[in-house]
Amino acid sequence: MRGSWTERHAAFLLVLPLVAYLLFFTGYPIFDSALLSFSKVTLSYGFGGLVGLRNYELLVADPFFWQTFVNTLLFVAAVVLADMALGLVLALALDRVSRAKSFFTTALMSPMILPAVVVGAIWEVIMAPYVGPLDFLTKALGFGNVGWLADPKLELFSLAVITIWQTAPFTFLLMLAGVQSIPPQLKEAAKVDGLSTSEAFQEVTLPMILPAFAVSFILALINSFRVFDVLFMVDQGGFNPANALLMYFSYDFAFIPGFQGVAMAGIMVIAVIATVFAMFFVSAIGLRDRLGLSSEGKNMWQGLKKRSKKVLKGLLSWAKIPSFNVPPSVSLWSSYVVLLAAAFMSLFPLAWAFVTSLNTSGVITSLLPSSIGLENYVAAIRQGAGYLASSLVVAPVVAVITMLVAAPAAYAIARYKVGGTKILAWNLYVYAIPSIVFLVPLYSLVSRVGLMNTWWALMLVYPIFTLPLAVWILVGFYNDVPREVDEAALIDGKSRIGAFFDVILPIIRPALAVVAFFSILASYSEFMFALTLGQTPYLFNFPPTGAETATVFVAIGVTFGAGHPINYAMLSAAGLLVSIPVIVASAVLQRYIIKGLWFGAVKG
Numbered sequence: 001m002r003g004s005w006t007e008r009h010a011a012f013l014l015v016l017p018l019v020a021y022l023l024f025f026t027g028y029p030i031f032d033s034a035l036l037s038f039s040k041v042t043l044s045y046g047f048g049g050l051v052g053l054r055n056y057e058l059l060v061a062d063p064f065f066w067q068t069f070v071n072t073l074l075f076v077a078a079v080v081l082a083d084m085a086l087g088l089v090l091a092l093a094l095d096r097v098s099r100a101k102s103f104f105t106t107a108l109m110s111p112m113i114l115p116a117v118v119v120g121a122i123w124e125v126i127m128a129p130y131v132g133p134l135d136f137l138t139k140a141l142g143f144g145n146v147g148w149l150a151d152p153k154l155e156l157f158s159l160a161v162i163t164i165w166q167t168a169p170f171t172f173l174l175m176l177a178g179v180q181s182i183p184p185q186l187k188e189a190a191k192v193d194g195l196s197t198s199e200a201f202q203e204v205t206l207p208m209i210l211p212a213f214a215v216s217f218i219l220a221l222i223n224s225f226r227v228f229d230v231l232f233m234v235d236q237g238g239f240n241p242a243n244a245l246l247m248y249f250s251y252d253f254a255f256i257p258g259f260q261g262v263a264m265a266g267i268m269v270i271a272v273i274a275t276v277f278a279m280f281f282v283s284a285i286g287l288r289d290r291l292g293l294s295s296e297g298k299n300m301w302q303g304l305k306k307r308s309k310k311v312l313k314g315l316l317s318w319a320k321i322p323s324f325n326v327p328p329s330v331s332l333w334s335s336y337v338v339l340l341a342a343a344f345m346s347l348f349p350l351a352w353a354f355v356t357s358l359n360t361s362g363v364i365t366s367l368l369p370s371s372i373g374l375e376n377y378v379a380a381i382r383q384g385a386g387y388l389a390s391s392l393v394v395a396p397v398v399a400v401i402t403m404l405v406a407a408p409a410a411y412a413i414a415r416y417k418v419g420g421t422k423i424l425a426w427n428l429y430v431y432a433i434p435s436i437v438f439l440v441p442l443y444s445l446v447s448r449v450g451l452m453n454t455w456w457a458l459m460l461v462y463p464i465f466t467l468p469l470a471v472w473i474l475v476g477f478y479n480d481v482p483r484e485v486d487e488a489a490l491i492d493g494k495s496r497i498g499a500f501f502d503v504i505l506p507i508i509r510p511a512l513a514v515v516a517f518f519s520i521l522a523s524y525s526e527f528m529f530a531l532t533l534g535q536t537p538y539l540f541n542f543p544p545t546g547a548e549t550a551t552v553f554v555a556i557g558v559t560f561g562a563g564h565p566i567n568y569a570m571l572s573a574a575g576l577l578v579s580i581p582v583i584v585a586s587a588v589l590q591r592y593i594i595k596g597l598w599f600g601a602v603k604g
Helices: 010-037 054-061 063-096 101-113 116-126 133-140 152-180 184-192 197-225 229-234 246-254 260-285 300-318 328-357 375-416 422-432 436-448 455-461 463-479 483-491 496-507 509-525 528-533 550-559 568-588 590-602
Strands: 039-041 047-050
Touching (some): 010 260, 010 375, 010 422, 010 463, 010 496, 054 260, 063 152, 063 328, 101 328, 101 568, 116 152, 116 229, 116 328, 152 229, 152 328, 184 197, 197 260, 229 246, 246 260, 246 436, 260 422, 328 568, 375 422, 375 455, 375 496, 375 568, 422 463, 436 455, 455 528, 463 509, 496 509, 509 550, 509 568, 550 568
Antiparallel strands (some): 039 047
């Protein structure tokens, strides 16, 4: 048995489906996007002959490009700085308290799990003129009506606020994982040594959380750079150069005849910037340590700590924090105040959207509803049934595909070091690259093979967004399973593949639950490909026709009926209805989600 070809090449066979999928669905689109950026692009997004740097020359001559480029720099800087500050403060506060930790964690992470288009819809309601609570507040403070989403001077700021509301919880959870990894003995030693609050932070807390801080920073860069869905909602499906970002600029131009070449050049600019982020991410995460290939040992923290120790020491000496001490009682109560305020800010938009969704008076004209009922939910279910059906079918299927491909591949990578660090590095690179880099080639491919507006197209494409995180998380879980388990199975006569399926796979069932959740969340929340590859909602026929998903249904609430008032009650009902499946799943799997983030982003 063990001398057979299958046994000798077991590791290769386990990882083959992942490699084949990534080569075709990510390698080919990246190559094709790069080629098209140097060529004339046909109306069907095919190669029409090389034109050299002509597309790039047209790109840099376009004033919209430079405006969106500057917008993107300002937006990313604001979001990343806010995410890091909020994430660190909230993580330190939650680590300090002893009561209601589960409540605070649930409240603070609630914005993170919502589809981005739902977040856009909720904040459309919050920032709505005359009827939104922010408008009511500004008038009460004497500032009058503020056009949060209409004033060119405020649009980019408003977009940043909305994005921070959704992305800061992810940074908070990563920071929390780092804070909670600090050994209690170090904290006690700091007290015994008489270190002040500021000294303990500088000499104990900050050095220990530095790896988590670095990873959080790079992921915040990656996530803020690829914002698209919220901007689409804020701009109501149109292109507004006042607040447009590079992602939206390239997407909008990609589907205008005659501008595809310029759009492909813009997409490659995005790809190059994202590649730089990805290189930093791969370097910071410590792949050799992750896979146990480093002479420093298997702990991914060690390499990053050594590389950044000198930098940290220099920064602290340059910007020395004045020594101060906060009494324990003050620290405790201030932590509760911070957490309560953050929980309120996390939950209030959801609560307000719910109140708005109960308004049955038609188009809202006042702050509070004049009549209450469930009519908007009934209408949302009736109108959105086809969209919801597509999401509820596609998302679980994508999760199953993800587990079937990622579980054996991650095992081969973790146990047998297949490909060294190369496969895992490409995996992380794909995670860091914005989805628009893959969009045009895959759109062209799906059109040519006749899969437009079908579930099959989404099921084939969506693993691009689920496999990278799934493989990364599972490698962390496999590293936590003692090798003796594998060896015992082999001694008992099982093949390597048999040992994986019969022994290892049952042990990591919690990890599979984590992967299933994140896969469902990613595919259920995806918007760009559903908007582009779909043309109609599911028509309740067989074979299935119609691939517009629940996220597209929410977007329709602000993009259809241009020139007419938005029905905020209906929009709120649609957004909350679409969010129910992921809210329920996250509530059930909360502790697994946090553990998955720990294994997936921080722990080696």
